[in-house]
Each structure stands twice: as structure tokens, then as C-alpha cells.
Amino acid sequence: MDELSKDAVTADSPEESAAAASPPTGLSRRGLLGLALGGGVASLAVGVGAGLTGGVALGRARAEADAENAYEFFGAHQAGITTPVQEHLHFAAFDMMPRTDRDDLITLLQDWTYAASRMTQGLEVSATGAVGGDAEVPPDDTGEALGLPASGLTITFGLGPSLFQNEDGDRYGIASRRPESLERLPAFLGDDLDPQTSHGDLCIQACADDPQVAVHAIRNLSRIAFGRARLRWSQLGFGKTSRTTSDQATPRNLFGFKDGTANILADDTAALDESVWVAASDEPSWMAGGSYLVARKIAMLIETWDRVRLSEQDTIIGRDKGVGAPLSGGDEFAAPDFGGSAIDANAHVRLAHPSQNDGIRILRRGFNYVNGNNDLGRLDAGLFFLSYQRDPQQFIALQRRLSTDRMNEYIRHVGSGIWAIPAGAKPGSYVGAGLFD
Amino acid sequence: MDELSKDAVTADSPEESAAAASPPTGLSRRGLLGLALGGGVASLAVGVGAGLTGGVALGRARAEADAENAYEFFGAHQAGITTPVQEHLHFAAFDMMPRTDRDDLITLLQDWTYAASRMTQGLEVSATGAVGGDAEVPPDDTGEALGLPASGLTITFGLGPSLFQNEDGDRYGIASRRPESLERLPAFLGDDLDPQTSHGDLCIQACADDPQVAVHAIRNLSRIAFGRARLRWSQLGFGKTSRTTSDQATPRNLFGFKDGTANILADDTAALDESVWVAASDEPSWMAGGSYLVARKIAMLIETWDRVRLSEQDTIIGRDKGVGAPLSGGDEFAAPDFGGSAIDANAHVRLAHPSQNDGIRILRRGFNYVNGNNDLGRLDAGLFFLSYQRDPQQFIALQRRLSTDRMNEYIRHVGSGIWAIPAGAKPGSYVGAGLFD
Secondary structure, three states: OOHHHOOOOOOOOHHHHHHHOOOOOOOOOHHHHHHHHOOOHHHHHHHHHHOOOOOOOOOHHHHOOOHHHOOOOOOOOOOOOOOOOOOEEEEEEEEEOOOOOHHHHHHHHHHHHHHHHHHOOOOOOOOOOOOOOOOOOOOOOOOOOOOOOOOOOEEEEEEOHHHHOEOOEOOOOOHHHOOOOOOOOOOOOOOOOOHHHOOOOEEEEEEEOOHHHHHHHHHHHHHHOOOOEEEEEEEEEEOOOOOOOOOOOOOEOOOOOEOOOOOOOOOOHHHHHHHOOOOOOOOOHHHOOOEEEEEEEEEEOHHHHOOOOHHHHHHHHOEOOOOOOEOOOOOOOOOOOOOOOOOOOOOHHHHHOHHHOOOOOOEEOOEEEEEEEOOOOOEEEEEEEEEEEOOHHHHHHHHHHHHHOHHHHHEEEEEEEEEEEOOOOOOOOOOOHHHHO | OOHHHOOOOOOOOHHHHHHHOOOOOOOOOHHHHHHHHOOOHHHHHHHHHHOOOOOOOOOHHHHOOOHHHOOOOOOOOOOOOOOOOOOEEEEEEEEEOOOOOHHHHHHHHHHHHHHHHHHOOOOOOOOOOOOOOOOOOOOOOOOOOOOOOOOOOEEEEEEOHHHHOEOOEOOOOOHHHOOOOOOOOOOOOOOOOOHHHOOOOEEEEEEEOOHHHHHHHHHHHHHHOOOOEEEEEEEEEEOOOOOOOOOOOOOEOOOOOEOOOOOOOOOOHHHHHHHOOOOOOOOOHHHOOOEEEEEEEEEEOHHHHOOOOHHHHHHHHOEOOOOOOEOOOOOOOOOOOOOOOOOOOOOHHHHHOHHHOOOOOOEEOOEEEEEEEOOOOOEEEEEEEEEEEOOHHHHHHHHHHHHHOHHHHHEEEEEEEEEEEOOOOOOOOOOOHHHHO
């Protein structure tokens, strides 16, 4: 391990922090040198440009990215949860490498924090980046995002149950700090999980309005993890199927229905405190300000669904396909009336609705996915479901309630995972620091 | 086969044609009824809206799509070749079903033309679409693009060598009309082709600035093909790695290098006539105004590449990674000087350059792809290479020249296909009509 990682992050403001945090382990001391020559974000760009063949200030385009499109990395909560849902997702699950120790885990989280705090601001993973360093070593940054703005990139880190304890025991001395409810999800009726697209010691949710930016983030974070953690599985997604702010139109999933009409919105702080953020009074205390992420890869039997008559599709969902209104009447945002028979007893909207679940709500943040097609010529497509909740029991209760969902005939849950999402890092600290206090 | 398909497309203007073309086979006569009630594109939208539960004119959002972002489907050449490269790709290869006949192929091409001419204008596949038809039958349109604009969608159709003749013989009575040069590409040094991602009787290239729009197009065209053709393989792509107009910045591929600097541009009509469009004097005459499409799925050994030192990366490509300038000097658009030793004898830019290949040029239109990762935790990623040329020999000659390309150590060609791209359809006709004259 590179010693530079240990005393990482000491600055106060995000910009200083991005500049002052140590370079990722393995990215060498050239990073520090570059930072010494630079000083702040703006001068970094010039510093990088000055080193270029041709003399063009390459870094400038990224440093000058539209500020509205760059989300703060540091804060009370991690970004990427209530952030307005971006157009693209690259989700990745990682496993720690054999024979790694507590310091490896801590420095990995520090190095990831450092790189994420830079990339979310439209910067490269280090000051010397793709082309500003010593030409006789591999570049720090892989370069495919050079010239692209931050593109709304958020990077959200999670800690899986197996990180705290697995068949090898308490590898990192954190077993006693595992949140009691952080454990592999129970089997649900109809589960058809592929271990190749399930679970993982760690996860990273990278969302951006440009897929190249999201892919660049996961690729470079994977590279930074070299020798410490390894990509277990990953999935790209598009066309956000939930909205998290009231000015976002409700998008449609691959069944052609609006999805996310009744989602928890970013400005509903009461609902967020009630249903999404772990409270200071919750256990364990290091999770305060955090959340729990559930990912479910839900394959849709597209071709079968497409042969269902429209009235039956409406009945299954409990909403009108056109405007998304509940079948009990009104417009998209009308409260469904479950008293009469307009909405089927096993319609999706009824079974999933808070009023039918003791008020349980979750914040959904899913994306559509298409992974080509299978040997029968059927699209390998569906919903990459992501939800954030204060306690995993919220998801478990809702998912159990959906066991009689009429939609189940047309979907298969093929991937699953759960991760603790620590609070946001303070400038000068790193994501997950509270776990090691 | 539905008789309505036979006397398809008789109107003169694109709009009339979209309205007057027959509904896709299998999508029933309800389409025609809807058209009779409507009349033009604008009134169609109202017609659809009027049928909705809730009474909201749903079709309107798509019909009012920004005209600048909707490309004409009909024309001298098919769209999607010189069209400014969009952000997203869904490419699909199809095989005809057993026991289909010439009429099946013709009506399929007619039905695809009809649906493509609508979807590229931001309309649904038929007048009744996803929610405007009889609720007691499956909807014509799958609905996930409802409310989305045309998003620059282009749909480009191709005819593979196996369509003209395969092990079952001359299934469609067109073997004698096969372009002599339309045959499966020869094996190239280092090929590692997977038949599951190669070849196909037909292909469709759907490009759009919104992936949901491109996916919607392929899904609905697959659905329309039901019983006649079946999806053989498909691939999503993003982050165009070529530019086709001079106002597009040169994007970067997943090696982090600018790609497409020296591409043929849409306004270079002399180069297009010389190198891309089949001339009226070329054989066969039914291909005049068309082109030939080569697709190569090129896996990149990302992690290996990322460990190569910067100077070596530059040497392999023959360009500077930062600004994309040839190593012989100048800026990105400077002509490379191959006289000296600045550019390695086996650098990619040298071997691929027209000056080193008797002036041979092709129009490239590739995209990056990422299909998750493999069991070793390595990204399954690379370049989905697409090129258009007047004659397949152009690609073959260039690809043979690349046999000593230093880049080959870091790539594997894992998929391949070639298709004849007929000229654009005239309003009132359909793509490929000339083949059946």
C-alpha cells in the first residue's frame, strides 16, 4: 500500500479537498507533484494543458463544465440518491481480493473518495490525468472522458453484508459494526437469481447524463481498486424509470407504462427523514445520514407482455397506460381509490401502494436495461430496480406483498443485492470513515 | 400474409406516405381505420388523444417534436449514413424464418418501411399506437417511447449475403441479383468471431440521441417481423466514435484516443460519390444510390491497454493522445507526414491512412459498447465498428493492411457482418423495392 493514502484528506472546502486529497494508491507520487505545481481546480487545468504535446490546454473543457451540471460530492448525504435521476447508469459490484486487510479497505475507500470527488466535478482522476504525466509510465486516467463535462455525474458507494463477515470471517475487523438488518435478502417467491449478477462486498452506482462519463467513472474506480477489489458484476442502464423531483416528467418502463408517479421526491424532507435516511437515533450510529440500497435486476418477458391486450395490461398495473391515471379515475397524480372494484385486488399499484402497506414507502431510482437478446431472438431486457430505504425491512415487506402481483407472470427477478450506503463524506474525510472510528 | 401490405405505399409526400402506407402485417386493419379518421400527422395525434382514458392528447408531445431533430426517412439515400452521428445505437441482425417466401420478404420490407417512416418522425408504429386502439387486443405499439420526441432517430435497413442464397438455396428468387461483392467477409488474421454476434439475413441500424427511442424502434420492428424474421443478435452502443459533420467534435474511443478525425464528412459530396455511394454505372443497377455496410464487434483488452505507458500508446496509434495530432506534428487535423520516422511503421494511423492504401477511404460510424464484465472482472467492452463503403473490397483491403497494426495486441474482432444497403426509398415505395423490379 502506498503510504500517501493514509493521511489523505485534510482540506476544508471541496475544491481544496479535491486538490489536497492524496492520489490513489498505485497512481504514484506524480499526482502530488502535479498538485504542488497547480493549487486549485482552475490552475490544475492550465497545469495539465501546459504539459501537452501541441500545447493546447486540454483540461480546460472539463474544468469549465457547466456548474449546474456538476453535483457536489461532499455533503450530509451521498449524492445520487435524491439527485434528479440522470439519463444513464453504470452500476458495479466489487469483491475484496483475498488476503486484503483493514488498511487496504480504508485506503481503497479513501482513494475512491478522492477520485470520485474529482470526477464528479468534471476533472480527471488525478492532476496529471490521461496525458499530463510522465510519458514513460501508464497514465493515471484512461482518457475517454477528456473534453466531456461533468454531465451530472454522481458516484454513490455501498458496503455489502459480506464485507462485514463472510466465510473467511471478520476480515476487516468490522463484523461487530454490521447493521443488524444488513444481511442478504431472503428468498422471495419466484426468485430466479443468478449469482453472477447478485451480491458483492462493495457497490458503486455511477449515474450521469452521458453514458461515456458513467462508464469512465466505473472503469477508473475499478482500476484504482487493482489488487484490493475486483469487479464482480456490472450493468448499464438508461431512460431512468423513476423521477425524484417534481419537475421531472414521469418516464416509462419497457412495459410502456409510466413508472415512479408516486415516488418520494427530493423536496419532501419529511418523507425522506421518515423513509430514506437513517436517523441519528437508529442503530448503528455510524450509519446516521446514510441509507440502504437494494438492487434487483428484473427481467421482463417483453414479447409475452406485448401480446397481452391493452385492457388486461391496464388491469395488471391498475393504471391507464396512456396517461398513467389510476383506474379508479382522475389524472396521473390522483390518489388511487382502492375501495371499489376499479382496481383489481392483485393489481401492481394496489399491492405496492403505501396505503396498502402500513404506509411503507421507498425511494426508487431504477433504469431500463437491454443486454442484446437470447438464443430465441427475445430481448434480454428489463428493469434494473434500485431503491433506497431507511431500513431493508421496508423493501422486504413490500416485496413480500407483491407475491400475488399479477405482473409477476411477466417478470423474473434474476439479480439481487443489498448494501449499506454510508452518509456523505465531510470535506477532509472519506465515504465510510465512520465505520472505522 | 395480410393483403393490405401488398399495395402499400402510394402517396407522394413523406407525410402522406406515412399516413397512406398500409399498417404492418399483423397490426390489423384498425390501423387503416385510424388513418381514415385522421388524415395527416397533426390530426393523427388528436385522433389518438381523443381515444384516451382521461382525455389527454397523448400523441401530441411526439407529433410536436422539434423538427430539427427529426430526419426525413425517404430520400435518395437511406438516412443514418451521412446523418450527423447520434449519441446512441441499437443494431440488430435478423434471420428470415423457415418456409417464408418472396411475398413474405417483400411485405416485411414494406411493413418495416411504413413503421420506420413513422417512428423517425416521432410517431408510433401505427395510427392507433399503444393506447388508441381496441382495448381488447394487444396494442400496435409497445408504448415506451410515448411522449418522447423523434430524438434524431434514423433507421437503416440492410440485406445480407445469406438473404440472396444460403444452404436452403434461393429462397426468395433473388440469387441472380446478388451484388457480386456481397459475400461473407474473408477471414482476417486474428479473427476470433462468435457466430452468435455475426452475420444475418437482414440488419437494422437504429441510431438516436435517446437510447429508449432506438430500443423502441428495434423492439417494434422485431415485433412487426413476427413469423417472418427473427432477431439473430443485437448490440447497444453509445458515445459515437466517429464524426460525420465538420461541426461535430471528434469523440474518443475506449482507448482514450480521438477517433474519426479523418472520416469522410457529410458535406464532402465528391468523396461520398467516390467512396460511399454505389454509382448508377456500378453493378448491379438496383444498388445505385446504396452502399455496403460492414459491422465489426471489436473487443478491447481494456485493462491490458491501461497498463501501457503513454508514450507507447501514442506510438501504437501514431497520434498524440491529448489533442489527437499526428506524431509528425501539427494539430489534430494536420496531415500526417509518413516520410520520417516520427510515425512508427506499424502505427495504426499509418496503416489505415488513405495515402498508404491507394487512396482507399471508408465512412466510419462506430460506437463504444460495454456489456458488463467477464468472470475475471474485466470489462466486456470495445468498439462496435460500422463502416459504409461503395464496395466491400475497400474494407477488405484496409483490414488486410491492418494485419501488422501494433494495436492488434489490444483488440479482438469477435463479431462480423456485411450487408447491402439499398438506396433510400422514394415516397410511395419501400426500402429494397428495386431488388424486386
